[in-house]
Amino acid sequence: MSKQETQSRGCVLVVDDERAMCELVETTLTMKGFEVSWCQNAADALERIQQVDIDAVLTDVKMPGTSGIELCEQIHKIRRQLPVVVMTAFGSLETAVSALRAGAYDFVTKPFEIDLLVATLSRAVDYGRLQSQVRLLTDQIAKAESFGELIGQSKPMRALYEQLGRVADSESSILITGESGTGKEVVARSIHQQSKRASKPFVAVNCAALSESLLESELFGHSKGAFTDARNERAGLFAEANGGTLLLDEMGDMPMALQVKLLRALEEGKIRPVGSDKEVEVDVRVLTATHRDLESAVEEGRFREDLFYRINVIQLHLPPLRARGNDILLIANHFVTIFAKRSGKSVNGLSESAAEKLLSYSWPGNIRQLRNVIERAVALTRFDQISVEDLPEKIRDHRQTSVFIGGDDPTELVTIEELERRYIDHVLGCVQGNKTLAAQILGVDRKTLYRKLKRD
DSSP, X not given: OOHHHHSOOOEEEEEOSOHHHHHHHHHHHHHTTOXXXXXXXXXXXXXXXXXXXXXXXXXXXXXXXXXXXXXXXXXXXXXXXXXXXXXXXXXXXXXXXXXXXXXXXXXXXXXXXXXXXXXXXXXXXXXHHHHHHHHHHHHHHHHSOEETTEEOOSHHHHHHHHHHHHHTTSXXXXXXXXXXXXXXXXXXXXXXXXXXXXXXXXXXXXXXXXXXXXXXXXXXXXXXXXXXXXXXXXXXXXXXXXXXXXXXXXXXXXOHHHHHHHHHHHHHSEEOOBXXXXXXXXXXXXXXXXXXXXXXXXXXXXXXXXXXXHHOSEEEEOOOGGGSTTHHHHHHHHHHHHHXXXXXXXXXXXXXXXXXXXXXXXXXXXXXXXXXXXXXXXXXXXXXXXXXXXSOHHHXXXXXXXXXXXXXXXXXXXXXXXXXXXXHHHHHHHTTTOHHHHHHHHTSOHHXXXXXXXXX
């Protein structure tokens, strides 16, 4: 017997009213590496299934009382993911079709070939285990520790939830940092939903998407005739969010001149619409978000220091997707459910190989990129699970990289200085050039990091 066959291929329950057949199948499958138990009627089989962890069921069709087809239907109702293989007489195609309609995974004809039976049961066990994993992930999505619309169980996300729980109901200004696509607006919306202002408006604006003049008008409103196209008076987003929450996304891209006006609005709780000589009082909690390194921007004169301290009372950092481990699969399955329902397709999760590819990929575009990939995969797949072939080529062919420090050959070994330089470059690449975050990861202050970069 080979080493592979000595390892358990799974636990199979054999159901046949003939004791001799049960014993024969038990002996045969045990020799092929399966764990086997058996019973001689459907009632005992149903009881066994609910008491013991079974990977697959092998049942005869013709039995006194409840037939194999009826047993298959009952198993399908109580444990849908448990695969059932039906044994039927040779040439009885009609019975085989009835079994499949009853929810059977597959069928074998008697007398059966041993190799065919082993192969069929092996596929059934693999299928059942995969279905159990999918169900577990689905349950985890429903039960996952979460905050508002956020999904995830990883250590960085649990730490974030704890912070969010403490600050959501305060009135302090919050700066949300993180790479593009990590879900900063989702965090802001979740904060709003858990705050005292939840019944009031939540308004978001992307500061990088508009020119300075348009952004000012969008934020503070304008009076009629304030500029060429101002045919009517407009209240602006501060007024629209009155009593609620305003998110200023991509805050690092706000023009310097507009930063002055924003600081005044935050300090005084008043806004002045463009072209108006009157101020309007507003009650708005302002949240800001950015993927840029604002501390470096302040030092370089690209962002006002006084505004930075005003918006950065509390800072929340959203980890990149690549640092969240199995959260990738939780989020991916969440998107599969959404897009399958939207498209009317029966897609219920990921194949094991597809899941491995998703976990090994670095996700430079974070959750936004993952959402795009899953939407594409659901649209393209021809099966009930996302396979590797449904993923984009750059994810299918991705290989994990590491920082190379040299081989065993003494001539290839590098100095500590060179190793440090390579690792600093690697960390900077992982955080998209954010020197403040890189310094935190490296355990040095930013001045030390700048000095090391200048040295290189």
